[in-house]
Amino acid sequence: MYTIREIFYTLQGEGAQSGRPAVFLRFTGCNFWNGKEEDRASAICNFCDTDFIGIDGSFGGKYNSKELVEVISSLWPDMKKGKPYVVCTGGEPLLQLDDELIEKLHLKGFEVGVETNGSIKVPNGIDWICMSPKNNENIMVHSGDELKFIFPQTTIKPEDFSHLDFSHFYIQAMDGPDKDKNLQLAIDFCLNNPQWKHSLQSHKIIGLR
Numbered sequence: 001m002y003t004i005r006e007i008f009y010t011l012q013g014e015g016a017q018s019g020r021p022a023v024f025l026r027f028t029g030c031n032f033w034n035g036k037e038e039d040r041a042s043a044i045c046n047f048c049d050t051d052f053i054g055i056d057g058s059f060g061g062k063y064n065s066k067e068l069v070e071v072i073s074s075l076w077p078d079m080k081k082g083k084p085y086v087v088c089t090g091g092e093p094l095l096q097l098d099d100e101l102i103e104k105l106h107l108k109g110f111e112v113g114v115e116t117n118g119s120i121k122v123p124n125g126i127d128w129i130c131m132s133p134k135n136n137e138n139i140m141v142h143s144g145d146e147l148k149f150i151f152p153q154t155t156i157k158p159e160d161f162s163h164l165d166f167s168h169f170y171i172q173a174m175d176g177p178d179k180d181k182n183l184q185l186a187i188d189f190c191l192n193n194p195q196w197k198h199s200l201q202s203h204k205i206i207g208l209r
């Protein structure tokens with residue numbers, strides 16, 4: 001069984017796939033923070049802006065792979081239109097995403113993307129790998145499609161990852177109380193380090209989830 005926080009259809013807001021319609025499959029749980037505010041300061045990752053605890057979001061629940069693929073498919077408007085795309089996110093989706101679910105999604109016609117913190121090896125067959133390191137120097141994901149660095153962070157810097165085998169390198173300003181300052185820092189970093197492109201959280205600007 002997979003424990004799912006929420007499933008929803010929207011436009012991808014970030015990175016190289018920005019603007020693409022996608023079903024977001026948010027798994028519960030993360031290995032970098034337990035999601036409790038009282039434990040945030042001592043977590044590996046202490047700037048999380050995602051609610052990944054509980055199963056009370058839209059279409060949240062516990063599913064087997066067949067049930068889960070049915071729900072995901074029901075949210076895509078027409079399986080014959082466009083390339084159906086599902087983004088597995090979290091929390092840390094690789095705590096739960098496995099070969100069985102990937103295979104069933106492929107059989108149904110979905111392209112499968114994942115957004116991971118890079119601490120767990122990616123199963124074979126994922127079509128789009130987005131890795132976003134979060135204060136973790138020891139990563140298990142050394143190649144993929146896009147590396148998205150939330151900027152700035154205290155213990156790691158983009159240059160620690162610029163040698164890895166990714167097609168796109170993105171800098172995205174950290175949201176929160178310092179977001180305006182972080183945006184300027186992110187812009188300046190890209191201008192001075194043109195290997196890196198700037199990623200906006202466009203879904204927040206246009207009012208999508």
Ligand code: SF4
Nearest residue numbers: 030033045048091117
């Ligand atoms: S790794 Fe991602 S999901 Fe986990 S606490 Fe950090 S930002 Fe949140």
